[in-house]
Amino acid sequence: MEDFPGRTLLGAIASIPAIRGAAAAHVSPQPAPLPSQEELLQAYSEWLFFERLLLMRDIYPGERNPYRQTALVPCNTLAAHYHFPLR
DSSP states (O other): OOTTHHHHHHHHHTTTTHHHHHHHHHHHHHOOOOOOOHHHHHHHHHHHHHHHHHHHHOOOOTTTOOHHHOOOOOOOSTHHHHOOOOO
């Protein structure tokens, strides 16, 4: 099997100590620490906020002001029983 022309260049680059160390770091990565419950809730809140912006833009396409769109809150919909079940 013939060597391709870049093999010697790759060998030379791999012999540089800093690159060897960086490559070794990628071979055995440390597990990332798990986010705290507060970080997870903050991330979920951020996701919900932007999803709501997109949803309200679709519900009220004529309203150009995004702050006005988010001020409009539908109520007495079928979802009310999901969040506040009757007992």
